[in-house]
Amino acid sequence: MSRKLFGTDGVRGRANTYPMTAEMALRLGAAAGRFFRRDGGSAHRVVIGKDTRLSGYMLENALTAGLTSTGMNVLLLGPVPTPAVGFLTRSMRADLGVMISASHNPHHDNGIKFFGPDGFKLSDEAEAEIEAILEGEIAPAQPQNIGRARRIEDGRGRYQEFVKTTFPAGLRLDGLKVVIDCANGAAYKAAPEVLWELGAEVIPIGVSPNGTNINERCGSTHTQTAAEAVVAHGAHVGIALDGDADRVMILDQNGRTADGDQIMALLAARWAEEGRLRGGTLVATVMSNLGLERFLQGRGLRLERTAVGDRYVVEAMRRGGFNLGGEQSGHIVMTDYATTGDGLVAGLQFLAEMARTERPASDLLHTFETVPQLLKNVRYEAGKQPLSDATVKARIAEAEARLTGRGRVLIRKSGTEPLIRVMAECEDEALLRAEVEGIVAAVEAAV
Structure with missing residues (x-):
């Protein structure tokens, strides 16, 4: 069964233009609700998160209407990172998770992506089934079975506490000055607070969202702003997230940017030394640099390539039983910790390596020579x-x-x-x- 509406990362488009209209979001919510209520019964629930785009309000309300119309109970998280939705879907025993975001795209775009009850993004087959339901008549719930909706005030806090558990218990970030660029996006509160609680001196930028400035000359797709802040403040390291915080770029003390390939190389080498890299394999996409492949081969490790899209990386990881993968663009997937790319968790793993080795970021971030x-x-x-x-x-x-x-x-x-x-x-x-x-x-x- 083929998909027409869903792309490599959910449904995406320009806000208020097909398919990112309120009408389509309502129908998509109803179709997803019907898909997850195929077995009947009651007490079905869905969590919905969003980033900071102005159109998020419109799509959130429309999705809520569609989902409740088929009997789903909706839990609204407000602005949270995409990985928080994956985590909370599983943690809160929900049947479905929804993230409203167009990731690194400009504010005028938006998107809708779904997570299953296990916290992982839906498969191509599941998305195709939802599309098939969408094309027909969607049976509404009986009046007495219409779902309820309510806001969850501590969703972000739950996620932050989880994120801190991924940082080694015996380490602290005392003495480290860290620039964190949140891209005026979903992690604008969570990321600076986590770093501060772990002991870092935090210089936050991109933390003043207004609905239209997400990813605007900031974040992982425009690291010049973070680089300038690192140099100006004499910071030891910079962490640049994208609008929904599932991507990360890391900058050394000189403002030089390292992409996902360099971060994955460092983590793969460290995990292999510790006997933690399952199957001696890193999973990455066809876009990853040839230099990464050569680096891994030189250490007796293997690179398994997939189609572009973090969902395909995760699918390959789950099939092969591997626990580390990602994309050059900054999605770093560590299934020991999370079900999807998590820029903040990846950033913490790098900071842990800095704290453990007491080496500067420039030594750690440039692990291999890239092929042009x-x-x-x-x-x-x-x-x-x-x-x-x-x-x-x-x-x-x-x-x-x-x-x-x-x-x-x-x-x-x-x-x-x-x-x-x-x-x-x-x-x-x-x-x-x-x-x-x-x-x-x-x-x-x-x-």
């Missing part, structure tokens, strides 16, 4: 199929032939935006640039 990698995006109009164009196919084949034995080419559609992503790796930077630009030009001509 170039990524460019080409936007296209809905309905276009630029990758089916014969000229584009021919240009991609030429690039693959030229890079054989010297690097690789990866061309794909984004699962969350109307973009063609053109990426290549090669140690010959001039050749790398020429091939990427050549493919980009062919795609632009096609669209």
